[in-house]
Amino acid sequence: MSQIHEPGKGRGGEAGTASLSRRRFLSAAGIGAGVAAAAPLSAVAARAAAPDPNIVPVPDWTKTLGVGVNNNPYGVPSKFEKDVVRREVEWLTASRESSVSFTPLYALDGVITPNGLCFVRHHGGEAEIDPDKYRFMIHGLVDKPLVFTLDDIKRMPGRVNRAYFLECAANSGMEWRGAQLNGCQFTHGMIHNVFYTGVPLRAFLDAAGVKTSAKWVLAEGADASVMTRSIPLHKALDDCLVAFAMNGEALRPEQGYPVRLVVPGWEGNMWVKWLRRLEVGDQPWAQREETAKYTDLLADGRSRRYTFIMDAKSVVTSPSPQAPLKHKGPNVLSGIAWSGRGTIKRVDVSLDGGRNWTTARIEGPAMPMAMTRFYLDFDWDGRELLVQSRAMDETGYVQPSKAELRKVRGENSIYHNNGIQTWLVHGNGETENVEVG
Amino acid sequence: MWKSAEALAVAIVMAGALAVAALPSHAELAPAAQKGEAGKKAQAKAEKGKAQQAVNAAAPAAAATAVKVAALGRPALAEEIAAWDIDVRPDGQGLPEGKGSVKEGEEVFLEQCAACHGEFGEGAGRWPVLAGGAGTLKSERPEKTIGSFWPDASTAYDYIHRAMPFGNGQSLTADQTYAIVAYLLNLNDVVKDDFVLSKENFAKVKLPNQPNFFDDDRETTEKAFWNANPCMKNCTGEVKVISRARILDVTPDGEQKGNLE
Numbered sequence: 001m002s003q004i005h006e007p008g009k010g011r012g013g014e015a016g017t018a019s020l021s022r023r024r025f026l027s028a029a030g031i032g033a034g035v036a037a038a039a040p041l042s043a044v045a046a047r048a049a050a051p052d053p054n055i056v057p058v059p060d061w062t063k064t065l066g067v068g069v070n071n072n073p074y075g076v077p078s079k080f081e082k083d084v085v086r087r088e089v090e091w092l093t094a095s096r097e098s099s100v101s102f103t104p105l106y107a108l109d110g111v112i113t114p115n116g117l118c119f120v121r122h123h124g125g126e127a128e129i130d131p132d133k134y135r136f137m138i139h140g141l142v143d144k145p146l147v148f149t150l151d152d153i154k155r156m157p158g159r160v161n162r163a164y165f166l167e168c169a170a171n172s173g174m175e176w177r178g179a180q181l182n183g184c185q186f187t188h189g190m191i192h193n194v195f196y197t198g199v200p201l202r203a204f205l206d207a208a209g210v211k212t213s214a215k216w217v218l219a220e221g222a223d224a225s226v227m228t229r230s231i232p233l234h235k236a237l238d239d240c241l242v243a244f245a246m247n248g249e250a251l252r253p254e255q256g257y258p259v260r261l262v263v264p265g266w267e268g269n270m271w272v273k274w275l276r277r278l279e280v281g282d283q284p285w286a287q288r289e290e291t292a293k294y295t296d297l298l299a300d301g302r303s304r305r306y307t308f309i310m311d312a313k314s315v316v317t318s319p320s321p322q323a324p325l326k327h328k329g330p331n332v333l334s335g336i337a338w339s340g341r342g343t344i345k346r347v348d349v350s351l352d353g354g355r356n357w358t359t360a361r362i363e364g365p366a367m368p369m370a371m372t373r374f375y376l377d378f379d380w381d382g383r384e385l386l387v388q389s390r391a392m393d394e395t396g397y398v399q400p401s402k403a404e405l406r407k408v409r410g411e412n413s414i415y416h417n418n419g420i421q422t423w424l425v426h427g428n429g430e431t432e433n434v435e436v437g
Numbered sequence: 438m439w440k441s442a443e444a445l446a447v448a449i450v451m452a453g454a455l456a457v458a459a460l461p462s463h464a465e466l467a468p469a470a471q472k473g474e475a476g477k478k479a480q481a482k483a484e485k486g487k488a489q490q491a492v493n494a495a496a497p498a499a500a501a502t503a504v505k506v507a508a509l510g511r512p513a514l515a516e517e518i519a520a521w522d523i524d525v526r527p528d529g530q531g532l533p534e535g536k537g538s539v540k541e542g543e544e545v546f547l548e549q550c551a552a553c554h555g556e557f558g559e560g561a562g563r564w565p566v567l568a569g570g571a572g573t574l575k576s577e578r579p580e581k582t583i584g585s586f587w588p589d590a591s592t593a594y595d596y597i598h599r600a601m602p603f604g605n606g607q608s609l610t611a612d613q614t615y616a617i618v619a620y621l622l623n624l625n626d627v628v629k630d631d632f633v634l635s636k637e638n639f640a641k642v643k644l645p646n647q648p649n650f651f652d653d654d655r656e657t658t659e660k661a662f663w664n665a666n667p668c669m670k671n672c673t674g675e676v677k678v679i680s681r682a683r684i685l686d687v688t689p690d691g692e693q694k695g696n697l698e
Contacts, residue, residue: 124600147513181688279524302649305650311655432682
């Protein structure tokens with residue numbers, strides 16, 4: 001029988017999470033209560049008919065020596081994991097240098113994204129910068145315009161370590177008009193979550209001495225797109241970081257080596273890579289990336305601008321189109337949730353397309369503006385499922401359905417699609433991206 | 438070994454225990470100090486209702502650090518700032534001396550830009566369309582161009598000079614950039630054929646869609662998304678699949694690759 005296991009006691013004072021009774025599940029799934037139910041699958045595995053050849057005889061890897069300790073001075077994943085890679089959707093863009101690749105969320109667990117799998121978004125290709133030649137300049141409405149070397153940045157007092165999600169504003173953008181791409185890698189993979197090491201941007205602004213007329217800062221990259229974004233001064237003074245390491249090692253080149261800006265909870269475009277310059281001013285600069293792009297066209301022809309915050313969002317990563325169900329009986333539904341407005345407080349999961357919901361188990365760290373992992377243990381009887389997840393953050397914001405979003409915004413805003421995702425799990429376990437109504 | 442007084446001084450800096458008096462004057466911009474406009478704004482923001490970005494209590498970021506202004510970095514020279522400070526604002530701040538006509542712009546555009554953007558800014562292949570699209574913003578398929586969508590002409594100057602031609606950025610002179618912008622404004626029916634764009638008359642150029650941008654209002658227009666008690670049981674009627682990605686079949690790698698085996 002398809003049944004949701006009761007998770008532990010409710011977290012954060014949430015009401016307890018009653019398991020969905022079989023009768024309720026059947027009626028929720030639109031199946032008449034009179035239908036004869038299949039016998040529950042036994043949780044005890046069948047007896048093996050013959051000895052397993054992987055046990056008898058002893059396998060080669062148990063008999064002969066493997067490679068030595070430094071065969072790979074920088075280790076790589078097992079060859080059996082070769083399909084767990086970033087992927088691109090070539091038809092999305094006109095060139096590979098101004099394009100995006102996607103994180104294989106379907107194959108990952110926990111909350112930290114491995115550095116080599118973090119999605120990549122460039123506008124002018126990957127800049128290759130000699131760290132000895134790297135410079136960071138602060139000027140504009142300051143008392144003392146300054147230039148810093150990488151060594152200077154690493155000598156600044158007040159270094160911090162913080163985990164944050166970075167989500168592209170266009171994540172799920174191809175799904176505004178309906179279900180389009182089959183796999184959470186493609187529908188939700190413009191996101192990663194790593195631990196940054198860096199120095200608060202505030203320290204640099206303090207060193208330069210911000211004038212009282214200042215209200216905005218312009219951050220600029222050193223790559224061929226010379227990426228620029230205007231950022232309100234209050235955010236720059238609050239929690240932005242000048243980061244030089246991710247997950248304990250130097251930033252990867254594709255993530256801005258040697259230095260990038262970290263703008264917690266805000267759209268990825270503002271997290272300027274290869275950071276070279278910060279100008280302090282009294283008004284925004286109306287750069288291409290905050291006028292032509294990263295503005296949100298509504299149905300009435302008007303457009304929102306400065307939609308910085310990424311709202312609460314979640315997705316079930318397994319089952320999903322690239323991670324179908326392979327077994328009846330016990331299964332672990334796994335997913336991620338995040339919010340730019342703070343900490344994820346609760347994630348609800350539905351197996352019947354949003355008619356009925358069960359609160360999932362948040363497992364591991366739930367930090368502000370960081371990716372959060374949730375699980376739902378359930379028994380699957382082979383019935384068709386319509387899987388959804390719905391995140392709630394500490395401000396009480398609840399992830400909306402796509403229909404609710406379209407009602408406010410229409411279908412042409414491109415960015416900030418945080419609508420609830422539906423996966424249809426077929427009787428054979430195959431899973432596809434659908435929308436329900 | 439450090440002398441104990443030195444060790445103590447280092448320890449104090451690291452512990453962030455210096456008196457507030459040691460803060461530089463601009464620190465009054467900090468929300469905690471509640472002085473200056475930015476401070477007031479930040480304070481007001483912090484006091485707004487629950488539908489506000491939460492203060493990152495678990496990670497107090499800069500507040501606990503940088504109590505002593507680090508004596509790191511060196512003064513930036515005027516020539517260095519000039520080399521990197523290339524941005525242009527809507528009010529014209531940052532525009533260099535120079536000028537360019539629609540006619541001159543057409544010549545440069547055909548030579549340097551048309552291969553990707555088309556002779557009339559209509560776009561080639563999947564490269565961006567730069568002209569046309571007037572009146573399409575409410576349609577099912579909006580055509581967002583400089584003329585139909587962009588709010589400020591300054592963005593065209595800034596971006597072309599900054600990053601175009603694609604792959605050969607910062608190769609255009611000020612006059613060439615003025616000319617290309619003049620040509621693009623002409624293609625978008627913003628200026629006449631004999632127009633000459635310059636630093637002096639730049640601020641007079643107004644793009645039609647300027648008034649149609651407004652600041653993020655999600656906390657007002659999407660207030661309904663804040664809901665302490667979302668529905669848990671019997672929330673909808675019968676659920677039907679209304680859209681399927683498989684029908685479109687545009688996912689890379691088909692069904693074989695990228696699946697967990």
